[in-house]
Amino acid sequence: MLNCNEVAERLYSYLDRELSPEEMAAVQRHLDACPPCRRWFVFEENMLRYVGECARRVRAPDELTERIRELRQS
Amino acid sequence: MTNEPQAPAGAVQLSEEAISHIDALYRMALRLTGNAPDAEDLVQETYLRAFRSLHQFRPGTNLRAWLFRILMNAFINEYRRQSRRPANTSLEDLDEFSLYHQMLESDFQPSVAQPEQEVLARLSEESVLEALDELPVEFRQVVLLADVEGFSYKEIAEVLRIPIGTVMSRLHRGRRRLQRLLAPCLCQSPSLCHGQ
Numbered sequence: 001m002l003n004c005n006e007v008a009e010r011l012y013s014y015l016d017r018e019l020s021p022e023e024m025a026a027v028q029r030h031l032d033a034c035p036p037c038r039r040w041f042v043f044e045e046n047m048l049r050y051v052g053e054c055a056r057r058v059r060a061p062d063e064l065t066e067r068i069r070e071l072r073q074s
Numbered sequence: 075m076t077n078e079p080q081a082p083a084g085a086v087q088l089s090e091e092a093i094s095h096i097d098a099l100y101r102m103a104l105r106l107t108g109n110a111p112d113a114e115d116l117v118q119e120t121y122l123r124a125f126r127s128l129h130q131f132r133p134g135t136n137l138r139a140w141l142f143r144i145l146m147n148a149f150i151n152e153y154r155r156q157s158r159r160p161a162n163t164s165l166e167d168l169d170e171f172s173l174y175h176q177m178l179e180s181d182f183q184p185s186v187a188q189p190e191q192e193v194l195a196r197l198s199e200e201s202v203l204e205a206l207d208e209l210p211v212e213f214r215q216v217v218l219l220a221d222v223e224g225f226s227y228k229e230i231a232e233v234l235r236i237p238i239g240t241v242m243s244r245l246h247r248g249r250r251r252l253q254r255l256l257a258p259c260l261c262q263s264p265s266l267c268h269g270q
């Protein structure tokens with residue numbers, strides 16, 4: 001079983017799903033058994049999702065898209 | 075039917091698919107350059123280069139990642155020269171900041187049962203975007219590619235042509251710094267600002 005420090009080291013690799021299936025499962029097992037780590041991971045996951053949502057609200061201006069289409073035809 | 079030379083159907087389809095990624099390229103350009111006119115120029119330059127070398131694109135590979143690589147190259151060529159602000163590599167301790175743990179150590183009294191939800195509710199979209207824009211550009215690039223565009227570590231390594239280990243360390247440090255920049259935005263709880 002991984003301890004809290006070992007799980008902390010894998011925080012982002014776990015949230016980014018960049019660990020091997022075995023390591024993903026090992027972190028998951030720790031989180032299931034350790035509420036403090038679980039709450040922290042949930043916070044970090046929500047944080048990442050929120051940052052992504054904020055930045056993704058930006059859209060390209062329509063006239064830029066038009067200009068790019070014209071560029072393609074020239 | 076005309077005798078005019080026409081682009082092969084595949085190329086038209088490919089350029090159409092390329093244009094479908096314009097929102098993603100524009101929001102990246104906006105966060106990198108910091109203003110709309112430069113962002114539009116950067117996106118236009120990206121598509122100019124992409125359309126010119128579309129024949130070099132290997133079908134079946136990742137068109138989106140390919141476009142982002144062109145955008146990053148164009149950004150480095152055109153803009154990096156003007157705003158050279160190297161990432162501060164000596165302040166390692168600043169890169170271990172954790173908003174969550176600061177919150178636990180403070181006398182932050184959440185009004186709801188889930189303090190982590192309350193923290194996010196207090197962060198405005200504007201403050202998040204400002205914090206992103208404050209990151210050194212090397213960190214901003216990886217954070218945007220991962221957290222906004224959802225690229226994998228391997229894809230980011232290819233887009234930026236840096237080793238995966240560098241992607242991971244920049245991502246870690248960039249995300250920690252972002253939290254540090256956001257901490258003052260939670261100042262309704264003064265103890266959170268302590269040490270800022």
Ligand SMILES: [Zn+2]
Nearest residue numbers: 003004034037
């Ligand atoms: Zn634990």
